[in-house]
Amino acid sequence: MLRDLVNGVQHLGIPVWDMEQAAAWYEQKLGFERMQEKSVFYPVRLDILFLRLHDLIIALYKPAAHLLPALQKRGNGVIDHFAIDAPDxxxxxxxxxxxxxxxxxxxxxxxxxxxHIGEKGVRGVNFEGPSGEVVELCHDYNHPYGSETGLQGWSHLAVKVTDLKVSLPFYEKLGFDKTMSGYLDTPKGRMQIVFVTNHGFTLELIQVTEADRQELKDRGEGRLDHIALDVKDARAAFFLCKSQGFLVTDTSLNELPLFEHGVRYFTILGPDGEKIQLNEKKTW
Ligand SMILES: [Fe+2]
Structure with missing residues (x-):
């Protein structure tokens, strides 16, 4: 089964137009550390930098110059924001x-x-990232932190969806299980929220209000571009996704010389067009 192949989240892909400025922001403001820096050809040159804060890995990448104007015009996408755990x-x-x-x-x-999120509530504050992405710091009162202090890494990644009845089964097929739910009242109506977790990595699925559905449909690719799930066997996952009717946007597996021995991956689309990479780290 596909869910047996997924080992949680591998990274979050964020397109940037100034790599050094973006990296410095994550290092200096939030304490991320550099993991790997690479230039790959995909099929044009793509500079990519992995930064880590505990279990949260972000991949900043700077596409080819001719793609930058379109990138700078991107607004917020279906992948809405990501949140870092902050006990204190x-x-x-x-x-x-x-x-x-x-x-x-x-x-x-x-x-x-x-x-109204979970039984005990959640506290959050959103900051504006260096390329316009939304970065939340989050304290989840439903989660026991013990005596931890300082930023802890992955809290959740929020994906806005039009219909939880469609999106929840989709993420369950990818191995996520529902752990918490709640709602948020807004002037335009109530947004239902469901949290799903896989290997300790949580996604927050936010069902937008009726009034905001069109706005969500009109969102293109956003400041947070894709989420990469870690899979054990990309080839097996590729054929499973194809046979199970997932929207696979690649005709074959891609390979890039990232991490120690390279990665093998392909991309599928979620119910609202969110890009999800299924990414296998090669071991030799
Ligand atoms: Fe959030």
Whole structure:
């Protein structure tokens, strides 16, 4: 089964137009560390830099110059934001703010309590990343942190969806299990929220309001471009996805010389067009 091949999340792909500026932002404001820097040909040159904060790996990549104008015009996409766990939330948020990160327009007053998420609620604050992506710091009161302090890595990645009845079974097929749910009331109506988890990696599926469905459909590829799931066997996953009716956008497997021995991957689309790579790290 496809779900048996998925080992959680491998990385989150973020297109940037100024690699050094973007990398410095993640290093200096949030404490990410450089893992690997590479230029690959895909089929044109693509500079790529992996940064890590505990289990959260982001892949910043700078596409070829002629693709940059389109990239800079991108708004927020279906993959809406990503969140970093912050047990001592106020201290972390203040530190990031003092280092000069700007609050994102979605949380203009800073910290927000989402009291209908899970049984105990979640606190969050959104910052604007260096290429316009939304980076949340998050404290989940449903999660026991013990005595941890400082930023902990992956909290969740939020994907906006039009219909949870479609998206939940889709992610379940990929090996995610529902762990928590809730809702958020907005002036336009209620947004239902479901959290799904695979190997400790959580996705937040947010069903937009009726009024916002068209806006979501009109969103193109966003500032957060793709999410890469780690799979044991990309070839087996490729044929399973094809035979099970997933929307596979590649005609064959791709290979790139990333990580130690290279990766083998292909891309599928989620119900709302979100790009999901199934990515196998080659071991030899
Ligand atoms: Fe979130």
């Amino acid at each position: 939330f106020r201290a972390c948020a203040e530190r990031v703010y003092k280092r000069g990160a700007m609050l994102h327009a979605s949380t203009p007053k800073g910290c927000v309590l989402y009291d």
